[in-house]
Amino acid sequence: MQDANVDLWATDEVHFQQHGSRCRMWIPPEIKDPVLLHAPTRKSVGYFGAVRLRDGRFVFRLETGKFNGPSFLQFLQQLRSASRGTGRRVVVITDNARYHHSRLHRPWREQHAHHFALDFLPAYSPQLNPIERVWKLTRRRCLHIDVLPARLIGDRAYDSDPLDRRLELDFSIELIAPNRENRSPTQDGRKLRRYERRWCVERLFAWLQRFRRLVSRYEYHVENFLGMVRLGCMRSKLRYL
Numbered sequence: 001m002q003d004a005n006v007d008l009w010a011t012d013e014v015h016f017q018q019h020g021s022r023c024r025m026w027i028p029p030e031i032k033d034p035v036l037l038h039a040p041t042r043k044s045v046g047y048f049g050a051v052r053l054r055d056g057r058f059v060f061r062l063e064t065g066k067f068n069g070p071s072f073l074q075f076l077q078q079l080r081s082a083s084r085g086t087g088r089r090v091v092v093i094t095d096n097a098r099y100h101h102s103r104l105h106r107p108w109r110e111q112h113a114h115h116f117a118l119d120f121l122p123a124y125s126p127q128l129n130p131i132e133r134v135w136k137l138t139r140r141r142c143l144h145i146d147v148l149p150a151r152l153i154g155d156r157a158y159d160s161d162p163l164d165r166r167l168e169l170d171f172s173i174e175l176i177a178p179n180r181e182n183r184s185p186t187q188d189g190r191k192l193r194r195y196e197r198r199w200c201v202e203r204l205f206a207w208l209q210r211f212r213r214l215v216s217r218y219e220y221h222v223e224n225f226l227g228m229v230r231l232g233c234m235r236s237k238l239r240y241l
Contacts, residue, residue, distance in 0.1 A: 155177060
């Protein structure tokens with residue numbers, strides 16, 4: 001339901017861990033349930049956050065202590081100050097954490113209920129809070145160990161408009177590939193000059209083909225074969241040291 005006299009905000013808390021999280025990775029097909037290890041640590045940073053659903057305005061507060069009633073009251077006061085001036089009643093969507101119902105800030109909430117109120121989500125659906133998308137995007141863009149190139153150079157087999165759009169929208173990767181013979185030119189000629197550098201990866205494949213244990217897989221366990229691949233890459237790079 002849309003009401004021009006009401007501003008909907010969604011608020012929540014989050015902890016960002018010191019160690020990065022994995023977004024995507026390559027694994028051999030033999031491994032069905034990969035186990036990822038990271039350095040053991042409990043160091044993290046906490047934030048209160050709120051997003052306005054009408055236009056995406058974001059308000060946040062760094063929390064160096066614990067999430068509790070007093071810290072949540074301070075954030076509510078900050079959010080009330082930031083949301084004033086629109087002439088609309090503010091409704092804040094939040095989950096059912098215990099300190100959201102704290103008796104400490106209940107008198108303050110009742111005092112400002114006519115223009116600033118909390119609306120609690122059902123206990124079984126905290127994931128429906130719209131701000132969860134903000135935390136997911138933050139982790140994906142800032143915390144995930146996901147190093148992707150800005151440009152991807154391929155041969156004519158990569159010449160595909162849907163592939164170009166998918167890489168651009170999902171991963172912000174620019175695909176550089178010459179057009180096939182039966183297609184009209186769609187690539188910028190200046191950017192196609194980078195295609196001349198593709199011989200580097202072809203050279204790498206040629207170097208790896210010299211190692212018999214890589215051309216034919218003798219190892220039963222995939223970990224041993226990957227170790228041989230790394231040794232082949234290391235031996236090839238040592239030629240330039």
